[in-house]
Amino acid sequence: MTPQTPAGEGDLFEGDPAMLPAQGRDHDVPPTFRAAPSDFERIPPQDRDAEQAVLGGMQLSRDAITEIVEILKGHEFYKPAHEMIYRAIVDLYGKGEPVDPITLGEELTKRGEITKIGGVLYLHTLVQSVPTAANASYYAVIVRKKWKLREAVQAGTEVASMGYAQDADPAEVIEASAARLLALQATFDTGKDPAGWDASMEELVEGWEDDQAAGENPGLPMPWEDLQAMLCTVPGHLVILAGRPGMGKSVALLDIMRHLAVVHGRPAAFVSLEMARRQIMNRLIAAEAEIPQQDIRKRSLAPDQWARYDKVRGRIAAAPLRLVVPPGGITVPQIGSALRRWQIDDRLPHALAIDYLQIIKPDGRGRGGNRTNEVDAIARGLKELALEFDIPVFVAAQLSRQTTGRESKVPQLSDLRESGEIEQAADAVILLHREDYYEPESERAGEIDMIAAKNREGNTGIVTAGFRGRFSKIEPMGQAY
Template identity: 90%
Template sequence: MNSMTSGTPASEGDLFEGDPAMLPSQHRDGDAPDTFRAAASDFERIPPQDQDAEQSVLGGVQLSKDAITEVVEILKGHEFYKPAHETIYRAVVDMYGKGEPVDPITLGEELTRRGEIAKIGGAAYLHTLVQCVPTAANAPYYAEIIRDKWKLRQAIEAGTKVTAMGYAQDADPEEVIEASAARLLALQATFDTGKDPAGWDASMEELVEGWEDDQAAGENPGLPMPWEDLQSMLCTVPGHLVILAGRPGMGKSVALLDLMRHLAVVHDRPAAFVSLEMARRQIMNRLIAAEAEIPQHDIRKRALTPDQWKKYDKVRGRIAASPLRLIVPPGGITVPQIRSALRRWQIEDRLPHALALDYLQIIKPDSQRGGNRTNEVDAIARGLKEIGLEFDIPVFAAAQLSRQTTGRESKVPQLSDLRESGEIEQAADAVILLHREDYYEPESERAGEIDMIIAKNREGSTGIVTAGFRGRYSKIEAMGQV
């Protein structure tokens, strides 16, 4: 049994019990330095707990039904340090759920019926609990103390496990750091003692009421987009994974940056654009070209005219003040690293309203040991969908289409052209295929137009939205605005 969960402090030896090889050499030969002995003594202290608070809560719930009503919203039962106290509390909750009165007599009878009266020290202990309560009105306050002590014990247990991972001789440092961060940050979800946050016990009545509340809140247009027709068809909401796919140079990066620019600069909503292809300077060139309508060529040459500087001056303030983050990870990025960054932002209350990644197939696989490429891309696609659901934000990702589109008579892309993975299509809530006639025929009568082909849409219909592609400004505009 894990020493922390059993209520016994973990010692250094407990972490590696049964496997002396896991101990550093100075511990195997019994000649540990004094500094390490001092660190080991930290594990010998009694875990955080408050027996007075536990007794006061259990006494209070025997005196007042109102106290039970408030305490059950705070404690589940596992937060008690003393096992006997957890046994008593669970019996109280069961009796309360059945509508039975709770007092030392009825509670004693219930515990006797369960065969647990001896386990808690006899019926006399229930009367002792009542006598040590200053006032039943303070029961919720004492319950919060119990919950806080439990949280500290959980943090200690997580830290102990992280320590054991670090001592493993075959441990990969990067994997240990990622797993440690995930374990420690995941405690936040563990500490949610509210009403069934995962929905396991949600009744249909609750779900119907929630649906009615959503409808009463008014029309939900979805995430703001620079193209109204696409926005109304997709109605992108938190948790969605939207794939924008096309051949190289078709306009994937332009479309993604337009989406994030519109969200942050126009609507002042936090957005993050992660580029694995461009330097931050290149992204800034495109951003300013699009917002100020200055040709990219002039910006790259650093040859702005006085009129172009005036255009820039008009937009500088709103660009600089916008909650847009441009991220260019050195050396690439993995899905776990994206998740870790989002967890940090969530803790700091800086979580973006949408995340864009350019592009999916060059996100690094979790393991650097090599593997089947299709399986790696499948895992990346699933991981991005999980990130959207976990952090309740829409995720947009560019994806590459295979070369087979160029070999067909009709160059219009299809879902089957998604490169290297069928899981991309499966995981996505929506797939938008980008197509430009002038990409293949520069003199096409449709030059300057881009088709955004909605090939998959879980939340609505499929179809084609045509917009204006203004490549010199790194910008895609609704046809009425071109």
């Protein structure tokens, strides 16, 4: 790809000194680009150099991207072209693709925005303008501060306009001004005193009473009513479904998301790190149409099976379910970036499932490269995602081989592989156990125990369901103890 020269009339580059190459800035800026006298107009608070350093640093370091996406959402940039570049970087990062002037230029070209930002040449200029990528998060804080000041100026202008209205009522002006400023403060904070430093017990009691008055809260709909009643899963929860390989973790996770999206029509997302999308679709259709997976895999459906498929096709196709298969794996920050994009577009799912925890890629935050520390960091990160985006997150996890060496094969919390933090971070841990996994001739063949070994919101216990492996489906049996 050859570097592009600044675009012509009508784009964001023209007349914008921030879009000029380095040699065309500051004292070299032609007179037509220079700021007008202060008595002619006031330039909104901004820091062009900090914005450029942020975008340059993000092209140089994936670690810088990880830090910056926690500080900036994109709208904080003063230059529209800078916001376009930022969003393209975040999208590439979220897909696990490399970020550099070449890949970024291709992405912006696909979007039809490359001329609006000044061409590929400007992307190279951004990289060259960075003193060091290590300070990128510091520059991001500066960009956010300038955005806050611009918002404050805008709010002040609106308040002043209210006061200058000749027929304005003073009391109404003061009330409206206060409301505008409080609304501004809310946009800067994560919420009103989210940590509860100043919350009185009276406020908390009233909040509790309001929740109770809102009516019964059955929690997130699940295919198994007994387990749903036991867990009462709500936004912010991290639920771990753990078992040995082949025990039914993926089946259970997909069942939960399928039930939520297909049966209840609520948005859900299933992220698989070990199956192709075709395999997931095979399982989904097998479960919904009750067609053996083997027949689907062989593409040898009988007429009656096609008829069963035709009955469910419409509701499967209309289901707000996303099946995500990240090429090359994914990290927790990348999952967060994808959720943030969905949130910006008002497409955040009501629940997220990830299959499975131990093969999520570490992002370097586990100290010393120790595997236990890496898994600890992944588990904590997933809980933070559930809280940040206010959705329940369901995650499959492997159990260690020590279960197979005991006389009793029933799993325990201590069997969670490679990390004690998984148990600590989770709001609920469900251990999956099938006797016929170890003894095919067991009298309990076809049954699966979902053992609620940890449950912050209620009782622990066991829910027994029917495991129909050939249909990739777990059916309720109405047994709980």
